[in-house]
Amino acid sequence: MKLNGLIIKGIGGFYYIEADEDGKIYECKARGKFRKEKITPYAGDRVLIDTDVIIDSEIENTAAIDEIYERRNYIIRPPVANLDNLFIISSVKEPSPDTLLIDKAAAIATMSEITPILVLTKTDLSGFDEITAEIKAIYDMAGIKCIVVSSVTNKGVSEVKKLLDGKISAFTGNSGVGKSTLLNALFPDFNLKTGETSQKLGRGRHTTREVELHKIDGGYVADTPGFSTFDMARQGMNDKEQLIYGFSDFMPYFGKCRFTSCTHTGEKGCAIAEAVNNSEIAKSRYQSYLAMYDEIKDIKSWQIM
Ligand SMILES: Nc1nc2c(ncn2[C@@H]2O[C@H](COP(=O)(O)OP(=O)(O)OP(=O)(O)O)[C@@H](O)[C@H]2O)c(=O)[nH]1
Ligand SMILES: [Mg+2]
Ligand SMILES: [Zn+2]
Numbered sequence: 001m002k003l004n005g006l007i008i009k010g011i012g013g014f015y016y017i018e019a020d021e022d023g024k025i026y027e028c029k030a031r032g033k034f035r036k037e038k039i040t041p042y043a044g045d046r047v048l049i050d051t052d053v054i055i056d057s058e059i060e061n062t063a064a065i066d067e068i069y070e071r072r073n074y075i076i077r078p079p080v081a082n083l084d085n086l087f088i089i090s091s092v093k094e095p096s097p098d099t100l101l102i103d104k105a106a107a108i109a110t111m112s113e114i115t116p117i118l119v120l121t122k123t124d125l126s127g128f129d130e131i132t133a134e135i136k137a138i139y140d141m142a143g144i145k146c147i148v149v150s151s152v153t154n155k156g157v158s159e160v161k162k163l164l165d166g167k168i169s170a171f172t173g174n175s176g177v178g179k180s181t182l183l184n185a186l187f188p189d190f191n192l193k194t195g196e197t198s199q200k201l202g203r204g205r206h207t208t209r210e211v212e213l214h215k216i217d218g219g220y221v222a223d224t225p226g227f228s229t230f231d232m233a234r235q236g237m238n239d240k241e242q243l244i245y246g247f248s249d250f251m252p253y254f255g256k257c258r259f260t261s262c263t264h265t266g267e268k269g270c271a272i273a274e275a276v277n278n279s280e281i282a283k284s285r286y287q288s289y290l291a292m293y294d295e296i297k298d299i300k301s302w303q304i305m
Pocket of ligand 1: 123152177180193194195208
C-alpha cells in the first residue's frame with residue numbers, strides 16, 4: 001500500500017514517518033535511488049511510502065520511502081525541511097548571547113523564506129536585565145520578533161506557544177541555551193532529556209542527539225541538537241552577493257548606494273553604511289554582515305557541500 005506521510009525523525013539510515021491516512025508511525029528505509037541522487041531525506045519532508053516493503057520482520061509497521069515531495073524550503077544545519085518558523089534560542093548566560101551567531105541563523109532563515117524569531121532564555125538569572133534589553137532593542141529595530149523567556153518562571157512561554165500553533169517550527173541554537181527545557185515548559189508531555197551546562201566550558205554538552213518533530217496543536221515543532229560553531233559554508237551559503245537578502249532590515253536602503261556594484265563593505269556613498277551611521281540600522285547587525293561577507297568571500301570550493 002502507498003501512503004503519504006511526514007518524516008518525524010531520522011537516525012542511522014532509518015526514518016520514522018507519520019502517515020496521513022492512519023496516523024501510524026512507520027519505520028522506513030530510503031530507496032537506493034536517493035543515495036545515488038545525493039538526496040538526504042530530512043525531518044519535515046513530505047514523502048510517499050510503500051508499506052509492502054518489509055525492512056525488519058520483527059517490527060510491525062515498516063515501509064520504504066518511494067518519493068520525497070518538493071520542499072518548500074530547507075536548512076542544512078539543523079537538517080529540517082518545510083519550515084514556517086525558525087526559533088533562534090539564545091541564553092543570557094552559559095552560553096552568553098552572540099549576535100553574530102543570531103544574525104547568521106536569522107540570515108539563513110530569511111533567505112529561505114522562513115520567519116526567524118529570537119528567544120532569549122534564562123532571563124530569570126539575576127544581573128542580565130541590561131544585556132537582555134540591549135539585545136531586544138537590536139532585534140526590535142531589525143524587525144525580528146524577540147521574546148524574553150524563562151523556563152523556570154514560565155515568563156514569555158505562552159507568547160512562544162501562540163507562535164507555534166498551526167505552524168511547523170524548529171528550535172535552533174548553541175548547545176546548552178535551553179531549547180529542550182523550553183520545549184518541556186511549553187509541552188510537559190514531551191519529557192525531553194535536558195542537560196547540565198559545563199561550568200568549565202560555559203556551554204551545554206550536546207544533550208539532544210537528533211532532530212525530531214513533535215506534534216502540537218495543528219502543527220509540529222522540532223527540537224534539534226545544539227551546535228558550538230556555525231560556519232556559513234556548512235550552511236550551503238557561499239554566494240556573497242546573495243548575503244544582503246538575509247538582512248531584511250537593510251532592504252529599504254538596498255539599491256540606493258552610489259555605485260551599483262557596492263558590496264556595502266566600506267565603499268563611498270554606501271546607503272547601508274549611512275543608515276548605520278544615522279542609527280537607522282543597528283551597528284551589530286552591520287558588523288555581522290561584514291563578518292559574514294568576509295567569511296563567505298574566503299570559502300574555497302572544497303568547503304562547499
Ligand atoms: N535558570 C535557567 N536555566 C535554564 C533555563 N532553560 C534552560 N536552563 C538550563 O540550561 C541547561 C541546558 O538546557 P537544555 O534544555 O538541555 O539545553 P539545549 O539547548 O537543549 O542543549 P542541547 O540539547 O545540548 O543542544 C539545563 O541545565 C537547564 O536546566 C531557564 O530558563 N532558566
Ligand atoms: Mg536539547
Ligand atoms: Zn552599499
